[in-house]
Every structure is written in structure tokens, then in C-alpha cells.
Amino acid sequence: MSAPSSTTHAPGQIMAGEMAEQPAVLRRILDEGAAGIREVAERIAAKNPRFVLLTARGTSDNAALYAKYLLEILLGKPCGLTSMSTTTAYDAKPDLTDCLVITISQSGGSPDLVASTKAAREAGAITLAVTNNADSPLAEVSEFHIDVLAGPEKALPATKTYTAELLALYLFVEGLRGWGSPRTESGGGAEAAKALPEIAESVLARKDEVRELAARYRFAERMVLTSRGYGYPTAKEAALKLMETSYIPALSYSGADLLHGPLAMVDNISPVIAVVTDGKGGEALQPVLDRLRDRGADLVVIGAQDQVERASAGFALPTDGLAEELQPIVEIMPLQMLAYEVTIARGQDPDAPRSLAKVTETR
Incomplete structure (x- = not known):
């Protein structure tokens, strides 16, 4: 197609x-x-x-x-x-x-x-x-x-x-x-x-917040995304969305893997997006967040309000009372919107990324 x-x-x-x-x-x-x-x-x-x-x-x-x-x-x-x-x-x-x-x-x-x-x-x-x-x-x-x-x-x-x-x-x-x-x-x-549909509606209604983030990062030359536990697939999917729509190189790592070498490339210029799921995965990510702050990283947090307040920027998720294993269903949505808004801000069309087809015929 x-x-x-x-x-x-x-x-x-x-x-x-x-x-x-x-x-x-x-x-x-x-x-x-x-x-x-x-x-x-x-x-x-x-x-x-x-x-x-x-x-x-x-x-x-x-x-x-x-x-x-x-x-x-x-x-x-x-x-x-x-x-x-x-x-x-x-x-x-x-x-x-x-x-x-x-x-x-x-x-x-x-x-x-x-x-x-x-x-x-x-x-x-x-x-x-x-x-x-x-x-x-x-x-x-x-x-x-x-x-x-x-x-x-x-x-x-x-x-x-x-x-x-x-x-x-x-x-x-x-x-x-x-x-x-x-x-x-x-x-x-x-x-x-x-509760998921109602939470999703509230997240998707906050386009202006995401547009502000996109304006901040439209000129980024690369991004790093990280999480642990249930949030790790979200970090990987967000990186894929950013790459295939805006063409920004986006590297995704488990927080544990980020500390095993890739942390050396983190600086105060390229943003790091951390998906901080409310639960054990988010707790396991805290030492990684501390290391990122110590390095002066431009840290963007997708997670609870208290986590966002300790970051350079972010998007607070309304997930109080939502089981940790269900949070990835809504935490990807602001990142989908971010990929969309960054792409639009860069003058590109997210509907039709170059060189891609809807069905990829690998063998």
C-alpha cells in the first residue's frame, strides 16, 4: 500500500x-x-x-x-x-x-x-x-x-x-x-x-501543552528516551514515532541499560525523555533520573505531577488509581502527539513519512 x-x-x-x-x-x-x-x-x-x-x-x-x-x-x-x-x-x-x-x-x-x-x-x-x-x-x-x-x-x-x-x-x-x-x-x-477511555480523552485534549514541548524541541538533533518496567515499551514506541515522522534520531534504552555505557553521550543539549510509570517501574528508574540530573540533562518527564516538577519539562499524567500495567495505554498518547507536533513544526507531513509503506514486506 x-x-x-x-x-x-x-x-x-x-x-x-x-x-x-x-x-x-x-x-x-x-x-x-x-x-x-x-x-x-x-x-x-x-x-x-x-x-x-x-x-x-x-x-x-x-x-x-x-x-x-x-x-x-x-x-x-x-x-x-x-x-x-x-x-x-x-x-x-x-x-x-x-x-x-x-x-x-x-x-x-x-x-x-x-x-x-x-x-x-x-x-x-x-x-x-x-x-x-x-x-x-x-x-x-x-x-x-x-x-x-x-x-x-x-x-x-x-x-x-x-x-x-x-x-x-x-x-x-x-x-x-x-x-x-x-x-x-x-x-x-x-x-x-x-477508566481508560475517559483518561485518554483528558490526555488528548491537552494539545496546547504538547505543542509547547514541541516548540522547545523542534530543532533537536537527537533525543534519548528511557524507562523501566511497563514503561519501557512506551519509550521504544515513542522513539519509533519520532524517527518515522520527524526523522530525528531517537535512541531508546531501558534505564538499567542506559547506565551501562550510553549515559556517556548525555549532555545538556540533547533532550532525554523519561517515561516514569507510577509503580515499581518508576521506582526502579529513580536512580537513573538522579544520574541524569547530576549530568545536567535536559530532562523531560512523562509521568506523575511530582515527577514532572523535578524535571526541566514534562507532561503530567492523570493516572492516580490506574494499575501500573494499564498506564502504558495512556502514557504513549502525549508522546504520539509530541511526534506529530514536532513534525508539523519542522514543516513535514506526519501522514506520509518518506520511504515507508503501510505494509512492510520483509521476508
Whole structure:
């Protein structure tokens, strides 16, 4: 699929519209999708997989990393992120008996995702596709499928499909965790997630705050993003959004990894964006934040108000009372908006990044 034409739309119009759809998409998943996701989870839980492998590319790879945290923390299941070339290029024949392979893809059309999932099923795996296209080749070759119900996404930078994937994966893991327990009226983890659409609306309404941040960083030559725990996938996804829309080199690191060498490149010129999730991940990041302040870093914090007040700039998230594992669904939104606003400020069109296509045909 080719990039949308920037001559028929105002720059960024499509991306802006799809970001604005996110509260409605989250509601749709909770109202229309939660029961079906729980049913899929129960059928897979009955097979008692011993191990989980997650397969994805690009934005969906960051959603897969989020799922890895969920599965390891909430279920205690060992998880890994697959290297698809082991089967697609090297023709490896792993024994995947009793292994759950979850393949995540917005389009469900990338040939390497389809081929590796087909190979996994032939190797004995339980296969689950999580896509925004129930009629996709990936859904067809998988034993189970979850539709993230985001609706058509036309902008090349994925926004609403990413947060839809996160919520669908959260509900799936909650369904695995609750298998065999009495079914509640709201359907398992859907109750804890009910506040998400309203929180998302409040975050997305604060465009002026994000525009001020964008004006501050429109001339940045590079950015560093960091977090720990559930916030780490957010840092990676935000870096990807900044690179593919504004073309600013954006490097993402776990806070722990940042201290193992990359900290040396941090100065008082290039901004460091820290995603400080309210919970254990944020607590683990505090020593890193202290080191960044000691180095005089231009520190931008996405997190609670008290964390923002100790930074050079930031965006306070209204996540009081929201479980730590759900916060990534809203904490990415101001960073999506930042990527959008920086790109517009630099005179570029975030709807149509150069050299990119909606379906990336890697093999």
C-alpha cells in the first residue's frame, strides 16, 4: 500500500484524526471485544502452554514487549521475542510442542510474520494472531485470532492500532489469569480498564501543552528516551514515532541499560525523555533520573505531577488509581502527539513519512 497523498489532505490531518479516535476504540474493545477475547483466552488456557513466544515487527513489536511484561509478571510464564529469520531464512525446525506463539500485526499481511506463524503451527505450537484485520493472511494461518477493532488506519504512523493492541493483549492475559474463575459481569480485566477511555480523552485534549514541548524541541538533533518496567515499551514506541515522522534520531534504552555505557553521550543539549510509570517501574528508574540530573540533562518527564516538577519539562499524567500495567495505554498518547507536533513544526507531513509503506514486506 502506498503512502497517503499529502496533496489531498492538510499535513498531519489523517494522523491527528486517528489519534483522536483512541478513546472510542478503547470503548469499542471493552464493550464489544472483551467477551470474545476472554473466550479465546479460556480456550488457550485449557491447552496449558508451557512457554510463550511473541512475534512482531515495528510498532507491534513494542506491543509484544508490553505483552512479555504482562505474561511474565502476572502469569509467571517464561516468554521470549522470536527471531523470525531463524525459520524464514535459515529454515530452522524448532520443537514448539505446547508453546503458545502470539503474532501481533496491524495489517496481518507481512510475509515473514505469516511464514513464521505457519512454520510455528507446523512445529506444534498453539498459534494466536492479534491483528486489525480479521480477513488477513496471518489470521488465516493461525489457530486463534483476536481482532483489535481499531477500524481502518490510513496514516503510516500507527497510533490507534498500537493502543488497541495493548488493551487487547491486557484483556487476553487477564483472561488467561482468570481461567476457571467465576465470570464477572464486566468480564475479568475489563473492570480495571473501564477508566481508560475517559483518561485518554483528558490526555488528548491537552494539545496546547504538547505543542509547547514541541516548540522547545523542534530543532533537536537527537533525543534519548528511557524507562523501566511497563514503561519501557512506551519509550521504544515513542522513539519509533519520532524517527518515522520527524526523522530525528531517537535512541531508546531501558534505564538499567542506559547506565551501562550510553549515559556517556548525555549532555545538556540533547533532550532525554523519561517515561516514569507510577509503580515499581518508576521506582526502579529513580536512580537513573538522579544520574541524569547530576549530568545536567535536559530532562523531560512523562509521568506523575511530582515527577514532572523535578524535571526541566514534562507532561503530567492523570493516572492516580490506574494499575501500573494499564498506564502504558495512556502514557504513549502525549508522546504520539509530541511526534506529530514536532513534525508539523519542522514543516513535514506526519501522514506520509518518506520511504515507508503501510505494509512492510520483509521476508
